[in-house]
Amino acid sequence: MDHGSTVQGAPATSLATLEERARARPEAFGRTSLIVCESLVRIYQSEGIEVQALQGLDLLVDEGELVAVVGASGSGKSTLLSVLSGLDVPTAGHVRVAEWDLMTMTARERVEYRRSTVGFVWQQTARNLVPYLTAAENVALPMALAGRPRRQRRTEAAALLDVLGVAYCADRRPSQMSGGEQQRVAIAVGLANSPRVLFADEPTGELDTATSNDVLEAMRAVNRDLGTTVVVVTHDPSVSDHVQRTVEIRDGRTSSEVLRRTATRDDGTEHEVAEEFAVLDRAGRVQLPQDYRETLDLVGRVRLTLEQSHIAVRPGDRGAPGGEHAGRTGRDDQPGHGRRAR
Numbered sequence: 078m079d080h081g082s083t084v085q086g087a088p089a090t091s092l093a094t095l096e097e098r099a100r101a102r103p104e105a106f107g108r109t110s111l112i113v114c115e116s117l118v119r120i121y122q123s124e125g126i127e128v129q130a131l132q133g134l135d136l137l138v139d140e141g142e143l144v145a146v147v148g149a150s151g152s153g154k155s156t157l158l159s160v161l162s163g164l165d166v167p168t169a170g171h172v173r174v175a176e177w178d179l180m181t182m183t184a185r186e187r188v189e190y191r192r193s194t195v196g197f198v199w200q201q202t203a204r205n206l207v208p209y210l211t212a213a214e215n216v217a218l219p220m221a222l223a224g225r226p227r228r229q230r231r232t233e234a235a236a237l238l239d240v241l242g243v244a245y246c247a248d249r250r251p252s253q254m255s256g257g258e259q260q261r262v263a264i265a266v267g268l269a270n271s272p273r274v275l276f277a278d279e280p281t282g283e284l285d286t287a288t289s290n291d292v293l294e295a296m297r298a299v300n301r302d303l304g305t306t307v308v309v310v311t312h313d314p315s316v317s318d319h320v321q322r323t324v325e326i327r328d329g330r331t332s333s334e335v336l337r338r339t340a341t342r343d344d345g346t347e348h349e350v351a352e353e354f355a356v357l358d359r360a361g362r363v364q365l366p367q368d369y370r371e372t373l374d375l376v377g378r379v380r381l382t383l384e385q386s387h388i389a390v391r392p393g394d395r396g397a398p399g400g401e402h403a404g405r406t407g408r409d410d411q412p413g414h415g416r417r418a419r
């Protein structure tokens with residue numbers, strides 16, 4: 078067989094080249110990202126009922142990003158965080174953080190991953206801090222478990238408390254600190270062994286608005302000053318005011334993203350611009366926001382038309398034989414899924 082021959086003037090592609098491309102493909106998605114979730118599925122069995130908590134979730138986070146993951150209760154946020162923190166293994170898909178493949182890690186590797194690569198801040202302050210240790214001792218504890226010398230522990234714990242703006246709490250126990258102070262100390266604990274990523278699960282869930290803002294600003298400082306990648310999971314959409322990128326999860330999939338950037342007006346002054354995008358997943362699926370669907374009464378089948386610069390989505394034909402969902406996708410009058418390419 079001549080694998081190098083050309084077909085109708087097309088350039089020759091050898092079998093070896095095709096094989097090389099096929100091998101390279103699985104790595105192509107998120108090759109340069111720090112966190113890669115690809116088609117993640119997590120199914121729970123509960124009393125004989127199957128719950129699909131993650132339904133083919135794709136997510137990429139680059140090194141140095143500060144990302145919020147938001148979503149309604151039950152959308153799959155905690156499940157995603159359990160997977161990323163190495164506490165849970167997905168039913169299917171691919172998940173990698175730095176060089177760690179979280180699907181195939183051994184128990185020993187899991188412990189090492191949790192100790193060296195990731196740090197955590199949980200919603201419940203009691204889960205973050207040991208009540209009978211001072212703030213400085215709490216921060217030094219993970220360093221001691223990693224075998225670092227006492228003197229280094231003391232200076233680095235002090236430096237971290239300083240970055241988080243709670244140096245004055247160094248000698249206080251958790252009960253002698255406010256909720257916001259406790260969470261800022263908890264961030265310092267999460268950063269004790271210089272992780273690549275800090276995961277925070279509803280870190281402001283038990284705080285009032287003003288204190289929440291302080292804690293979120295502290296996370297921003299950590300990201301900016303220490304360069305740590307930060308992923309905050311929360312049901313609070315206002316968190317997007319504090320981060321460059323907010324990913325929304327709906328029904329176990331990433332559905333939309335809000336990106337914030339600084340824009341310059343004609344007069345040279347700067348202002349923040351937030352833009353919302355729908356997420357196109359790797360299979361080409363997009364979730365239409367519920368309010369759009371309701372406004373146009375989009376149910377079941379819809380008509381797609383390819384216009385010059387966009388794709389139009391219209392209600393399907395309700396009157397066609399076959400009932401309510403018997404609309405066409407525009408294939409009948411225009412070949413190729415209603416394409417109207419010009």
Ligand SMILES: Nc1ncnc2c1ncn2[C@@H]1O[C@H](COP(=O)(O)OP(=O)(O)OP(=O)(O)O)[C@@H](O)[C@H]1O
Pocket residue numbers: 121122123128129130148149150151152153154155156157312
């Ligand atoms: N251990 C479990 N067994 C059975 N079902 C589960 C389990 N954990 C989560 N689920 C289900 O999976 C879905 C996603 O749950 P998850 O906790 O990830 O959502 P969430 O977005 O974090 O919600 P919340 O904001 O309320 O914490 C829900 O329907 C939940 O009931």
